[in-house]
Amino acid sequence: MQCPKCHAPMHTYNRNGVQIEQCSGCRGIFLDYGELEALTRLEAQWSQPAPPPPPAPQAYPAAPPAPAWGAPHGGHGGHGHYGHQRHKSFGHMLFSS
Amino acid sequence: MTADTDTGADAPALISALADRAKAAAHPRTPTAPCSCPSAPLADRRDATVVRHDATVAKAHAPDTDPAALTLRVTTAARLPDLLLPPLTPDTATLHDRLVTFWPYGVPVDPDDPDAAPWEAAATLLARLHRTHVPAGLPPMRGPAKAARALDRLQATLRTTPGTTAHTAARPVLDAWAALPAWARAQAPMPGPPALCHGDLHLGQLVRHPAPDGPWKLIDVDDLGAGVPAWDLARPAAWYACGLLPPDEWTRFLTAYRRAGGPAVPADGDPWTALDVPARALTVQTAARAVTKALAADRPLDEVEQALVDACARMPSVAAGLPRPPRSAPGFPD
Numbered sequence: 001m002q003c004p005k006c007h008a009p010m011h012t013y014n015r016n017g018v019q020i021e022q023c024s025g026c027r028g029i030f031l032d033y034g035e036l037e038a039l040t041r042l043e044a045q046w047s048q049p050a051p052p053p054p055p056a057p058q059a060y061p062a063a064p065p066a067p068a069w070g071a072p073h074g075g076h077g078g079h080g081h082y083g084h085q086r087h088k089s090f091g092h093m094l095f096s097s
Numbered sequence: 098m099t100a101d102t103d104t105g106a107d108a109p110a111l112i113s114a115l116a117d118r119a120k121a122a123a124h125p126r127t128p129t130a131p132c133s134c135p136s137a138p139l140a141d142r143r144d145a146t147v148v149r150h151d152a153t154v155a156k157a158h159a160p161d162t163d164p165a166a167l168t169l170r171v172t173t174a175a176r177l178p179d180l181l182l183p184p185l186t187p188d189t190a191t192l193h194d195r196l197v198t199f200w201p202y203g204v205p206v207d208p209d210d211p212d213a214a215p216w217e218a219a220a221t222l223l224a225r226l227h228r229t230h231v232p233a234g235l236p237p238m239r240g241p242a243k244a245a246r247a248l249d250r251l252q253a254t255l256r257t258t259p260g261t262t263a264h265t266a267a268r269p270v271l272d273a274w275a276a277l278p279a280w281a282r283a284q285a286p287m288p289g290p291p292a293l294c295h296g297d298l299h300l301g302q303l304v305r306h307p308a309p310d311g312p313w314k315l316i317d318v319d320d321l322g323a324g325v326p327a328w329d330l331a332r333p334a335a336w337y338a339c340g341l342l343p344p345d346e347w348t349r350f351l352t353a354y355r356r357a358g359g360p361a362v363p364a365d366g367d368p369w370t371a372l373d374v375p376a377r378a379l380t381v382q383t384a385a386r387a388v389t390k391a392l393a394a395d396r397p398l399d400e401v402e403q404a405l406v407d408a409c410a411r412m413p414s415v416a417a418g419l420p421r422p423p424r425s426a427p428g429f430p431d
Binding site for chain 2: 065071
């Protein structure tokens with residue numbers, strides 16, 4: 001997109017979820033329909049007292065139960081043998097009697 | 098897919114004969130005319146040799162297969178075409194002293210993309226199978242018998258393997274096996290009301306039919322029969338317990354099974370009251386196969402195989418049926 005005033009290329013920025021086009025030449029800012037209102041709303045929120053802190057992070061959902069003879073780290077957390085990539089040996093096991 | 102050539106049998110002659118039979122079944126009107134369709138072996142294992150020709154698959158069953166039992170199992174598949182891949186014909190043929198059955202080709206799960214595993218479809222098919230009335234005369238599901246066979250092979254391999262290292266590695270597997278209830282070792286009838294079971298579930302037992310994108314169906318009826326339905330859930334359960342199958346995949350499988358009304362586990366609460374013994378048995382069976390293969394190749398166990406043996410080693414200290422309480426992820430206090 002080119003600046004309607006000086007025809008230099010415009011770059012898109014995201015400010016608090018609002019897309020803003022700014023000219024790389026004259027630094028002018030182009031707002032789409034409704035974006036000025038969105039910025040105004042954001043500004044109003046900014047001047048209000050700080051919102052209550054977000055709720056404390058929930059613990060990850062508990063892993064499904066596993067038998068006590070299972071792997072010590074198996075079934076939860078990611079210390080099992082699955083990791084990011086399946087072990088080749090397990091890949092074969094998935095398809096074997 | 099690549100052919101599974103675990104233990105090539107009396108391969109070339111049988112494969113060639115199977116290809117001819119599959120070709121004749123694929124082109125019944127012109128069985129002797131030359132055709133350009135390729136034939137390809139899909140599997141050549143100790144217990145089965147499978148050859149595909151065009152849309153037809155011919156399977157030579159294990160040498161010790163009982164003909165009457167196989168007919169009952171194949172007939173059951175013909176009667177449940179929504180759950181089990183139906184045979185092209187319920188009749189069996191004989192070739193090179195092997196019983197042969199004929200099936201339509203279905204598209205398997207891609208072995209190179211196990212992340213695409215249809216866990217929900219597998220679980221739903223099993224739940225529906227388990228809720229199906231057991232056909233009269235159908236023999237027992239062969240899961241425990243197959244586990245016992247894996248242990249027999251391990252024992253036989255140990256007898257021919259000198260040195261104490263091999264025996265030390267196998268000890269936990271043998272001990273865990275000995276501690277299983279008699280029914281799980283095929284030494285006693287299976288308990289509880291019998292359900293119609295597949296008997297050998299793994300990801301190689303699912304195909305899309307009609308190819309290429311029809312619904313998933315279960316294949317391989319050799320172990321189909323009446324028995325403890327939790328056995329069919331026990332291989333994924335064992336993989337999960339041993340830390341091999343990620344929790345989310347296990348949850349998807351178990352949740353889909355319960356949603357479909359599967360009777361193998363309680364509808365709510367702890368599933369391990371029902372899964373514990375079968376999952377132990379499948380862990381021991383898989384460990385036995387792994388140790389046998391490692392001994393035959395004179396190589397150490399890999400990480401995955403060691404995880405199975407380690408689980409076997411922990412079994413005797415834990416009474417059957419006692420679950421581990423669910424725990425939250427590291428970093429968060431319980």
